[in-house]
Amino acid sequence: MSATKQKTVYETVIGLEVHVQLKTDSKIFCSCSTEFGGAPNTHTCPVCIGLPGTLPVLNKKAVEYAVKAGLALNCNICDYSKFDRKNYFYPDLPKAYQISQYDKPVGEDGYIEIEVEGEEHKIGITRIHLEEDAGKLIHEGTIDFSTGSLVDYNRSGVPLAEIVSEPDIRTPAQAREYLVQLKSIMEYLGVSDCNMEEGSLRCDANVSLRPKGQKEFGIKTEVKNMNSFKAVEKALSFEVQRQKKILDSEKKVVQETRAWDEDLEETISMRGKEEAHDYRYFPEPDLVPLEISREWINEIKEDLPELPRVRKKRFIDEYGLPEYDAGVLTDTRALADLFEDAAAAHNEPKAVSNWIMSEHLRKLNEEELSPGESKVKGRQIGELLNLIEDDTISSKIAKDVFEKMFITGQDPEQIVEEEGLKQISDEGQLEAIIEEVIDENPEVVEDIKNGKDKAVGYLVGQIMQKTKGQANPQKANRMLRENIKKD
Amino acid sequence: MKIYEMSAGELLDKKENGELDTEDILNAFRERIDEVEDRVRAFITVSEKEVSEELAEMETGGELEGIPLAVKDNMSTADMETTCASKILQGYNPPYDAAVIEQIRKQGGVIAGKTNLDEFAMGSSTENSAFYPTRNPWNLDHVVGGSSGGSAAAVAAGEVAAALGSDTGGSIRQPASFCGVVGMKPTYGNVSRYGLIAFASSLDQIGPLTRNVEDSARILNVISGHDKRDTTSVDREFPDYMEFIKEDVSGMKIGVPREYFAVDFDKEVEKTVKDSLEVLQEAGAQIEEVSVIEPEYALAAYYIIAPAEASSNLARFDGVRYGSRSAAEDVSSMFTRTRSEGFGEEVKRRIMLGTYALSSGYYDDYYLKAQKVRTLIKDRFAELFSGYDLLVSPTSPSTAFKIGAEKDLMEQYRADIFTVPVNIAGIPAISLPCGFDSQGLPVGFQIMGPHYGEGAILQTAYTLEQKLNLEQKPEL
Numbered sequence: 020m021s022a023t024k025q026k027t028v029y030e031t032v033i034g035l036e037v038h039v040q041l042k043t044d045s046k047i048f049c050s051c052s053t054e055f056g057g058a059p060n061t062h063t064c065p066v067c068i069g070l071p072g073t074l075p076v077l078n079k080k081a082v083e084y085a086v087k088a089g090l091a092l093n094c095n096i097c098d099y100s101k102f103d104r105k106n107y108f109y110p111d112l113p114k115a116y117q118i119s120q121y122d123k124p125v126g127e128d129g130y131i132e133i134e135v136e137g138e139e140h141k142i143g144i145t146r147i148h149l150e151e152d153a154g155k156l157i158h159e160g161t162i163d164f165s166t167g168s169l170v171d172y173n174r175s176g177v178p179l180a181e182i183v184s185e186p187d188i189r190t191p192a193q194a195r196e197y198l199v200q201l202k203s204i205m206e207y208l209g210v211s212d213c214n215m216e217e218g219s220l221r222c223d224a225n226v227s228l229r230p231k232g233q234k235e236f237g238i239k240t241e242v243k244n245m246n247s248f249k250a251v252e253k254a255l256s257f258e259v260q261r262q263k264k265i266l267d268s269e270k271k272v273v274q275e276t277r278a279w280d281e282d283l284e285e286t287i288s289m290r291g292k293e294e295a296h297d298y299r300y301f302p303e304p305d306l307v308p309l310e311i312s313r314e315w316i317n318e319i320k321e322d323l324p325e326l327p328r329v330r331k332k333r334f335i336d337e338y339g340l341p342e343y344d345a346g347v348l349t350d351t352r353a354l355a356d357l358f359e360d361a362a363a364a365h366n367e368p369k370a371v372s373n374w375i376m377s378e379h380l381r382k383l384n385e386e387e388l389s390p391g392e393s394k395v396k397g398r399q400i401g402e403l404l405n406l407i408e409d410d411t412i413s414s415k416i417a418k419d420v421f422e423k424m425f426i427t428g429q430d431p432e433q434i435v436e437e438e439g440l441k442q443i444s445d446e447g448q449l450e451a452i453i454e455e456v457i458d459e460n461p462e463v464v465e466d467i468k469n470g471k472d473k474a475v476g477y478l479v480g481q482i483m484q485k486t487k488g489q490a491n492p493q494k495a496n497r498m499l500r501e502n503i504k505k506d
Numbered sequence: 507m508k509i510y511e512m513s514a515g516e517l518l519d520k521k522e523n524g525e526l527d528t529e530d531i532l533n534a535f536r537e538r539i540d541e542v543e544d545r546v547r548a549f550i551t552v553s554e555k556e557v558s559e560e561l562a563e564m565e566t567g568g569e570l571e572g573i574p575l576a577v578k579d580n581m582s583t584a585d586m587e588t589t590c591a592s593k594i595l596q597g598y599n600p601p602y603d604a605a606v607i608e609q610i611r612k613q614g615g616v617i618a619g620k621t622n623l624d625e626f627a628m629g630s631s632t633e634n635s636a637f638y639p640t641r642n643p644w645n646l647d648h649v650v651g652g653s654s655g656g657s658a659a660a661v662a663a664g665e666v667a668a669a670l671g672s673d674t675g676g677s678i679r680q681p682a683s684f685c686g687v688v689g690m691k692p693t694y695g696n697v698s699r700y701g702l703i704a705f706a707s708s709l710d711q712i713g714p715l716t717r718n719v720e721d722s723a724r725i726l727n728v729i730s731g732h733d734k735r736d737t738t739s740v741d742r743e744f745p746d747y748m749e750f751i752k753e754d755v756s757g758m759k760i761g762v763p764r765e766y767f768a769v770d771f772d773k774e775v776e777k778t779v780k781d782s783l784e785v786l787q788e789a790g791a792q793i794e795e796v797s798v799i800e801p802e803y804a805l806a807a808y809y810i811i812a813p814a815e816a817s818s819n820l821a822r823f824d825g826v827r828y829g830s831r832s833a834a835e836d837v838s839s840m841f842t843r844t845r846s847e848g849f850g851e852e853v854k855r856r857i858m859l860g861t862y863a864l865s866s867g868y869y870d871d872y873y874l875k876a877q878k879v880r881t882l883i884k885d886r887f888a889e890l891f892s893g894y895d896l897l898v899s900p901t902s903p904s905t906a907f908k909i910g911a912e913k914d915l916m917e918q919y920r921a922d923i924f925t926v927p928v929n930i931a932g933i934p935a936i937s938l939p940c941g942f943d944s945q946g947l948p949v950g951f952q953i954m955g956p957h958y959g960e961g962a963i964l965q966t967a968y969t970l971e972q973k974l975n976l977e978q979k980p981e982l
Contacts, residue, residue, distance in 0.1 A: 116819030304707035
């Protein structure tokens with residue numbers, strides 16, 4: 020018998036806890052504004068800074084958003100739900116407890132469908148519950164040489180939905196795709212911006228490995244401080260490898276909380292199991308239990324928009340788009356709406372898709388805008404494509420027109436009109452310019468006659484230059500050839 | 507009769523017929539405070555405003571126009587420090603008025619000052635105040651009860667016409683009983699808690715301490731009502747409580763809980779209370795013995811639930827935003843030192859009790875079990891009130907004991923045995939004076955009613971008050 024033991028094959032088990040900031044106008048328990056970026060402590064009142072004697076009043080809109088999100092995540096919405104206090108001391112937590120939901124969340128037992136490398140996966144959602152956000156600590160100077168800390172309570176009391184997945188995720192790539200889908204769904208519903216950099220989506224992960232085929236879970240670690248989708252994938256990949264090394268050397272993984280260090284590209288131990296908080300949850304006596312009526316749930320359900328995966332499928336079926344196009348276009352609701360409006364004005368879906376995916380997305384990227392922030396309407400993109408199709412402008416001119424549309428939001432016709440960009444298709448006008456170019460370039464004409472066909476392009480270029488790009492290039496090409504042949 | 511001896515009703519009548527004006531009233535009570543406050547020490551803060559200033563600021567035409575009232579120092583006031591009789595809140599000036607303060611001011615009431623209490627309302631003698639104990643106007647060597655001891659004493663001593671207290675386990679009724687005044691704990695949800703610094707949120711309720719039952723109804727009219735800032739305040743039609751100020755108990759079915767009288771308590775108190783029962787019977791009430799859940803169970807549940815909620819409610823006093831702060835090297839030591847130095851012994855004890863009861867591994871055995879007991883008690887009361895209009899008992903097992911008297915903790919906690927079940931069930935109850943013991947100290951009679959049964963309670967209390975017609979006044 021060989022002494023080398025067969026290496027155990029491990030299966031990765033990941034569960035995600037995602038906090039999504041709900042974009043209600045006011046906070047969850049008071050009427051302060053939730054707007055991001057105000058001067059410190061300007062969006063506060065006695066309630067959200069937790070002054071003694073103040074009481075919370077639940078914001079109905081926050082409940083509506085959580086129900087909406089729950090329904091879109093295929094959860095059962097609980098008609099009886101309640102709030103609990105999660106107790107811990109921290110300067111950014113003004114009451115020294117967070118109002119959250121412990122055993123009666125808004126929604127339970129849902130799922131998200133994701134697709135990774137052509138394989139479909141159904142990731143279970145354990146629960147979705149409502150809670151309040153805490154404030155933010157600001158350290159004077161640098162964190163190492165800080166003379167003191169300041170607290171900004173503007174964020175204190177901003178509504179959050181916490182979405183907890185089942186441990187159904189098997190790879191870091193799946194985890195990332197789960198987040199992409201989740202973000203897309205929230206964005207479609209209009210309940211959250213899910214901006215990881217601004218902190219409106221925050222994600223913690225529970226990671227463990229187990230021998231393939233084993234049912235019991237291995238010892239898990241909790242990974243925090245991942246600030247982008249990319250960071251999530253990287254941190255989880257690192258953590259999986261770290262645990263695998265430990266297990267391969269026949270040691271035990273320590274149950275603990277670890278933080279992802281973006282610069283070092285590794286996870287670092289934050290605190291062990293012994294230091295884990297006992298939050299001493301108990302029912303919040305200042306709030307009456309939350310009863311969500313069936314009628315209200317149904318009302319919200321009827322109002323749900325078509326969700327990204329369904330819409331993607333429809334884009335493939337209805338517009339005959341390639342799967343890739345459909346995926347990109349349905350990533351955000353604003354972009355999908357833009358496409359449909361454009362396709363309604365210009366009946367060539369693939370041409371519309373091409374324009375949006377190349378020109379429109381490029382401009383959004385350049386200007387660092389989200390699809391919802393652009394001034395260009397779908398109808399205008401359709402009209403622009405119509406102008407190309409009926410030879411009013413060349414596709415090269417169309418790009419310049421689009422630049423203007425993007426900045427001003429004007430209709431393409433108006434820009435073409437105002438700037439005199441109409442394509443020269445008039446044969447008489449074109450003929451005169453062609454003759455001019457032929458006269459000026461006798462050697463090139465000679466070359467062409469001798470079979471150097473490529474030189475035609477040079478002459479067409481000259482024509483375009485003389486017409487400031489307004490000549491119809493196909494026409495110019497054809498007429499030029501005829502003219503030379505004629506000689 | 508001296509002005510400071512008059513009830514709010516009498517003062518309003520005298521104003522109506524021109525015998526007195528607001529200035530006379532405010533001056534008379536100011537003088538009385540100057541005269542007796544050194545001995546009684548009912549207040550933590552006395553309003554520093556001149557009478558002329560009060561007159562200028564006062565709303566006119568309201569139900570309490572020109573009536574000076576004292577407020578327990580756990581209700582937020584925008585123009586006065588609010589300390590909860592704790593070092594940790596010294597120097598804290600709330601930027602807002604509690605809902606009840608708004609209501610009082612809207613009706614022309616004048617807030618004369620903030621009264622002493624057991625620190626954060628935890629206690630039954632006002633000896634747990636971080637500053638000083640309040641002394642009983644009937645005998646300055648005796649306690650005033652608690653935790654609303656300062657409010658009860660201020661009314662008894664004639665420093666104000668009426669006062670507000672808060673009642674979590676008897677904190678209005680027991681000091682009312684010890685000081686010979688009327689104290690009413692309304693149904694949970696009747697009065698907004700907005701601005702009341704919470705001790706135990708599911709039990710706390712604000713109510714009046716007054717010279718007589720009629721004033722109790724008058725003030726209840728002012729402070730009751732739905733407030734959308736307190737979602738536990740009930741949204742319903744509120745009656746005019748003054749309509750229940752009539753002498754009539756004919757046909758009233760009153761239950762006397764056997765288990766309460768089975769408790770070992772002061773014989774003189776028992777006799778005085780039983781005499782009053784006879785008075786009610788002669789007046790036409792139907793008195794019957796009934797069986798309730800032994801009050802010991804309510805007491806046990808109370809000393810889990812109240813500390814549990816308190817441990818969380820008092821966590822915000824961490825030195826970060828307001829009140830006192832003890833300097834330390836890092837945040838966590840700052841929390842520890844601030845709280846170690848800022849809270850008194852009894853408050854710390856209850857925070858620890860409550861923290862323990864909520865801890866993982868103990869929650870089911872303590873907090874959850876206490877909540878189940880609470881449900882049973884609630885249900886039993888509801889059942890009884892389907893057959894009886896009211897229940898009656900002594901307010902406290904004893905009269906006011908001596909300041910500094912050695913008592914073990916369990917004995918101290920037992921002082922709440924007759925009052926706590928009412929808070930556990932969320933029902934209303936009143937304490938009114940029904941006589942005196944051999945030392946000349948007042949005895950309190952407690953009347954309990956079903957949810958929103960304040961009307962029947964007031965009517966019965968008023969009838970008993972008229973029949974007993976007690977005229978003794980404390981001599982100061």
